[in-house]
Amino acid sequence: MTDRVRATLTSVVLVGLASVALASAAAAQSELRTPDGYPDLQGLWNFSTATPMQRPDDLAGRDTLTAEEAAEWEQELAERRRAGDSTSPTASLEARVSYEQAIWFEQGNTLERQRTSLIIDPPNGRIPTVRPDAEARGQLTRLLRGRHAHGPEDRGVSERCLLGFNSGPPMTPSVYNNNMQLFQTADHVVILNEMVHSARIIPLDGRGPLPEGLRQWVGDSRGSWEGDTLVVVTTNFLRETAFGGSSANLHLVERISRVDADTLRYEFTVSDPTTWAAPWTARVDMTRTDEPLYEYACHEGNYSMASSLSGARALEAAEGGSDQ
Secondary structure, eight states: OOHHHHHHHHHHHHHHHHHHHHHHHHHHHHHTBOTTSSBOOOEEEEOOOSSOSSOOGGGTTOSBOOHHHHHHHHHHHHHHHHHTOOSOTTOOTGGGSOHHHHTTOOOOSSOGGGBSOSEEESTTOSOOOBOHHHHHHHHHHHHHHHSOOSSGGGSOTTTTTSSOTTTSSSOOOOSSOOEEEEEEOSSEEEEEESGGGOEEEEEOSOOOOOOTTOOBTTOEEEEEEETTEEEEEEEOBOSOOSSTTOOTTOEEEEEEEEEETTEEEEEEEEEOTTTBSSOEEEEEEEEEOOSOOOOOOSSGGGHHHHHHHHHHHHHHHHHTSOOO
8 A cells, every 4th residue: 555545545534533523523512402592401400519609718819729739628628527527616517517417418529620719700709898787687687596586587598498598599509409400491491409499480581570579589580591601680589588698689690501511600690789899700510410309398387487486485484584
């Protein structure tokens, strides 16, 4: 075989392989789209991560760690969790329980892309200054939590099984139930969170928001497409969400896009002028999971709430009076 023939055959093979690769890529891309041409975001997704929401003080000025630093950080985290660091008054919930209890938790074990915070704006990776109004609301909440509950309204919304502590909106990684399922049609998207089985039905048909006076626990969501990114704007919150410190004035913008067959990128921007001095944005990648969503029964029928309030009345009687 001459060199010319050999070179020609090699070229034919390479072109053939390239064509197959392009065809495979095109087929894969087509499979990631719905019949109406938009990215197919459907599936079961997990948003566990070891990356903290805010950047730790000792990592100020560093957006990411090196691969070696990230591995060391993850190893130290694993050791702390195994040891159950219950001696620190500021220890996390997971750190206060024994290893046997901690196996029920679902926090992530790895840093997301070696990042030091989920917050990407402000650049310092920290939540902006909390407004005095929010500080006052926090003090009132602590007062209510510190006394015998006069009624269910004195207890938190997650304790009352109204909202989950990580389903928000926005969705934020927490100690367990970091799973959601997304359904999609041409004119609606549904986000179903495992936590408290919260489901948001989000129209994509361009309809306007609800009237200002009509408010809901999870707000009023409206979706649209910006290129290949699903944008969901939520307003009209009722009093509070399960999102720390926010008020009914919360304005939330969520962005969901497809990174690849097994990854969704979830980004949210919150603005609440009565809570934070400026808007802020966080980002987390959700990974596809084959695990099913489990029913989150909480305490069905709020039976536990009746028991809690009965206990509060019994304690008041034993103490000879009621809290003011």
